[in-house]
Amino acid sequence: MGYKTEHITHQLRAAREVKNMSQRELSARSGLTQSHISQIERGTMEPGLGSLVDVARVLDLEIVLVPKKLMPAIGNILDSASAMSDTLTSEQRKLVGRVDRWLAEGRDRFAITSDADNLKDSLALLRHLPLSAEELEKFRDLAMTLLRWQSEPPPAKHVSEFVHAIRSLRNAAVHRDRDDAVPRSAYALDEEDDDA
Amino acid sequence: MGYKTEHITHQLRAAREVKNMSQRELSARSGLTQSHISQIERGTMEPGLGSLVDVARVLDLEIVLVPKKLMPAIGNILDSASAMSDTLTSEQRKLVGRVDRWLAEGRDRFAITSDADNLKDSLALLRHLPLSAEELEKFRDLAMTLLRWQSEPPPAKHVSEFVHAIRSLRNAAVHRDRDDAVPRSAYALDEEDDDA
DNA sequence: CGGAATGATATATTATCCTGTATCGATCGT
DNA sequence: ACGATCGATACAGGATAATATATCATTCCG
Numbered sequence A, B: 001m002g003y004k005t006e007h008i009t010h011q012l013r014a015a016r017e018v019k020n021m022s023q024r025e026l027s028a029r030s031g032l033t034q035s036h037i038s039q040i041e042r043g044t045m046e047p048g049l050g051s052l053v054d055v056a057r058v059l060d061l062e063i064v065l066v067p068k069k070l071m072p073a074i075g076n077i078l079d080s081a082s083a084m085s086d087t088l089t090s091e092q093r094k095l096v097g098r099v100d101r102w103l104a105e106g107r108d109r110f111a112i113t114s115d116a117d118n119l120k121d122s123l124a125l126l127r128h129l130p131l132s133a134e135e136l137e138k139f140r141d142l143a144m145t146l147l148r149w150q151s152e153p154p155p156a157k158h159v160s161e162f163v164h165a166i167r168s169l170r171n172a173a174v175h176r177d178r179d180d181a182v183p184r185s186a187y188a189l190d191e192e193d194d195d196a
Numbered sequence C: 001c002g003g004a005a006t007g008a009t010a011t012a013t014t015a016t017c018c019t020g021t022a023t024c025g026a027t028c029g030t
Numbered sequence D: 001a002c003g004a005t006c007g008a009t010a011c012a013g014g015a016t017a018a019t020a021t022a023t024c025a026t027t028c029c030g
Helices: A002-018 A023-030 A034-042 A049-058 A068-083 A090-105 A113-126 A133-147 A156-174 B002-018 B023-030 B034-042 B049-058 B068-083 B090-105 B113-126 B133-147 B156-174
Strands: A061-067 B061-067
Touching: A002 A034, A002 A049, A002 A061, A002 B049, A002 B061, A023 A034, A023 A049, A034 A049, A049 A061, A049 B002, A049 B049, A061 A068, A061 B002, A061 B068, A068 B061, A068 B068, A090 A113, A090 A133, A113 A156, A133 A156, B002 B034, B002 B049, B002 B061, B023 B034, B023 B049, B034 B049, B049 B061, B061 B068, B090 B113, B090 B133, B113 B156, B133 B156
Parallel strands: none
Antiparallel strands: A061 B061
């Protein structure tokens, strides 16, 4: 039904998740119901224009009508901005990418498959959430010790510790309030991006 | 009520008028009712997102959610594009501007005020509608002969001929089908823009 | 003048958005 | 294991968007 508005609703969900805002919080700030938001994001229902602007306002989004002819130019701006999107350092992106690939190379490195799933989820979030300097340092240590096992799987005890520590970092980043951003230096983009 | 969506609906009306499309034609192509379109443009009613995309598609517009932070950049692209908007030659824009100012300088140049009003309306449309090479030549001749009267008002007979001729040109441009565009050379923008 | 097209309205009927509330399963933190 | 939170769903009722026609005043063209 609502295939016409998919890109818009998907964009709404993406913006909300990037801001790490729950449907309920978005509901409280926008005036819409959590139920309503859920159905809009899933495409079950098409929002009215009024509801759309209410949600967009909370997510710091502006609704713009762009001539199709200008879409490539606009698209470039949007992409370049979302590329250096969050204030992630190049190092953080690289580390996440390396662990991600290490994880993909040998799924059998984990005795418990749920550990692999948990780790994968945590990494997906760490790909987008900024870490403080201390947190990044901790993350670097963890990643380095784990990445040492290339040919043979690491001891189970070690893996479990790693998964737990990563989840802890993830939670710290996730539950950090949107309002107090992570203090971070300005030089954001360096050499090549190592993401997968 | 719908003050939140004013800019959007206004943009819709502007886009439709630039394309010289009637509410009824837009209705036929979009699937909405002419009544519905009228109310949307006037802000009497807020359209659903589905209706909005239907109308926008016909008008060659794309609905984009832009982070507020990027709005200045996007705004620049939109403005610069609408400046060199339609495929009007610089000469056509200049001529319209000159006649426009000539008209504003001395309203008393016209014995019949309705003539002045008609002329003003025709110019408003000629400001946005492309003319063929022959039409532009005709327009240039008309404008030049009219602009010769600076200090004293032109003879009434001359004015009436001018108004009629301009209206004829206007109608030719207005009723030209959007589908067969005016063949025009590519070098569009020259020196300064002389518009008022 | 007479016909055609436009935009603005009016009314009645249908469709559906939207809210409010409540529940469910899954997940996460203590 | 427990309580808390999240997303997905269900359902009833009031609000309103949307359709379908029709009319009216203006304007433009022959």
